[in-house]
Amino acid sequence: MYLEKLLAGAPVPPPCKSCGDTDKIEFDFKMAFQPIVDARDQTIFGYEALVRTAKGAGAAAVIEQILPDQLYRFDQSCRVRAIETASRLGLRQRLSINFFPNAVYEPATCIRLTLMAAQTYGFPAERLIFETAESEQVRDHGHLTKIFRDYRSRGFMTAIDDFGSGYAGLNLLADFQPDLLKLDMALIRGIDRDPARQAIVGGIVWMARDLGCTVLAEGVETAGEFRHLKSLGVPLFQGYLFGRPLLEELGIVPPELWQELSSLPGIKISSG
Numbered sequence: 164m165y166l167e168k169l170l171a172g173a174p175v176p177p178p179c180k181s182c183g184d185t186d187k188i189e190f191d192f193k194m195a196f197q198p199i200v201d202a203r204d205q206t207i208f209g210y211e212a213l214v215r216t217a218k219g220a221g222a223a224a225v226i227e228q229i230l231p232d233q234l235y236r237f238d239q240s241c242r243v244r245a246i247e248t249a250s251r252l253g254l255r256q257r258l259s260i261n262f263f264p265n266a267v268y269e270p271a272t273c274i275r276l277t278l279m280a281a282q283t284y285g286f287p288a289e290r291l292i293f294e295t296a297e298s299e300q301v302r303d304h305g306h307l308t309k310i311f312r313d314y315r316s317r318g319f320m321t322a323i324d325d326f327g328s329g330y331a332g333l334n335l336l337a338d339f340q341p342d343l344l345k346l347d348m349a350l351i352r353g354i355d356r357d358p359a360r361q362a363i364v365g366g367i368v369w370m371a372r373d374l375g376c377t378v379l380a381e382g383v384e385t386a387g388e389f390r391h392l393k394s395l396g397v398p399l400f401q402g403y404l405f406g407r408p409l410l411e412e413l414g415i416v417p418p419e420l421w422q423e424l425s426s427l428p429g430i431k432i433s434s435g
Contacts, residue, residue: 188233188240191217192225194248195408198416199259199379199401202389205421208399209257209292210413212245219410238266239273243280246291250284252413259292259322264306270313294322294345308339315342322379327367340374343399348382351402355387361395368396390427 196210214222229237242260249258267273281288293314295307311321322343323335327350336344346364354360364380371378380392383402392400406414 188229188237190228192241192244193217193219193411194241194245195219195410196249196252196254196413197401197408198406198414199257199399200405200416201399202393202424203398205416207256207416209259209290210249210254211259211294211401211408212241212249212261213408214241214244214261215408215410234263234266235268235273238263239276242277246277246280246286247284248411250286252411254286254413257290257292257320258286259294261324262293262295262310264295264303264310267306267310270310274313274317289318292320292322292343294324294343304335304338307335311339311341324381327363336374340376342377343379344371344376345379345381345401346397348402351380351382351388351392352384353388355385355391361391364392364397365395372396386424386427389424 193215195213195215197213198210199208200206201208214225216224242262245258245260277291278288280286281291293311314321320343321339321341322345323341324345325347326336326344328347344367346367350360350364352360354364368378377399378397379399379401380388380397381401383389383392383400383404385404389400389404405416405420
């Protein structure tokens with residue numbers, strides 16, 4: 164489907180032999196984009212690309228249609244669609260793309276379509292962030308570490324998604340320290356009223372600082388959650404408080420929201 168549009172005009176064969184004609188995806192899908200903000204200077208750090216049906220239904224409605232032997236092509240197609248759409252919308256910040264580690268056979272080979280898409284659609288490859296997919300439990304942490312190291316060597320940023328959920332544990336972090344640690348939203352919910360969550364997240368922030376990782380809190384919905392996370396030293400935020408995912412649209416963060424958050428007791432945000 165969508166992958167064929169990219170390969171149709173390419174002067175070279177498809178980079179990966181796994182992109183065969185037997186596992187084509189016969190339905191359309193689109194991308195929604197959710198802002199990731201940097202509270203240190205009130206800027207948009209980047210956008211996460213989230214797969215949606217053609218009519219805008221959530222990721223689960225798309226993934227449930229993917230057969231096991233289509234996973235590789237789906238992973239590749241999502242990357243191409245995210246890059247093409249981001250370029251068409253004029254995205255100038257970083258673009259975070261979820262990938263399926265179990266669908267990457269050989270990092271150096273499987274990245275070729277991504278690089279081709281970035282070149283074809285004029286999106287700077289150095290603005291790409293790759294994070295592990297929320298919906299997939301990694302079968303081989305050694306293989307994921309190999310993928311991450313290959314991506315970092317190419318200048319991409321890397322992120323462990325849903326950190327603290329059980330899918331991405333301390334053993335993985337010991338083997339590879341990504342650029343971003345995305346805290347699982349279950350740790351974030353109601354943190355301003357929960358001493359246990361406060362202690363756990365505070366410990367992760369200190370650990371990440373020692374390891375050279377930047378913490379990103381996802382799923383932030385309330386000013387209270389933001390206030391406490393900011394007081395713990397979390398710099399990056401994502402969630403409904405700052406913007407919902409918008410189908411083929413880049414949302415903005417209203418200046419009024421930053422003014423409101425800056426007025427909270429104990430919160431200091433630079434004017435940028």
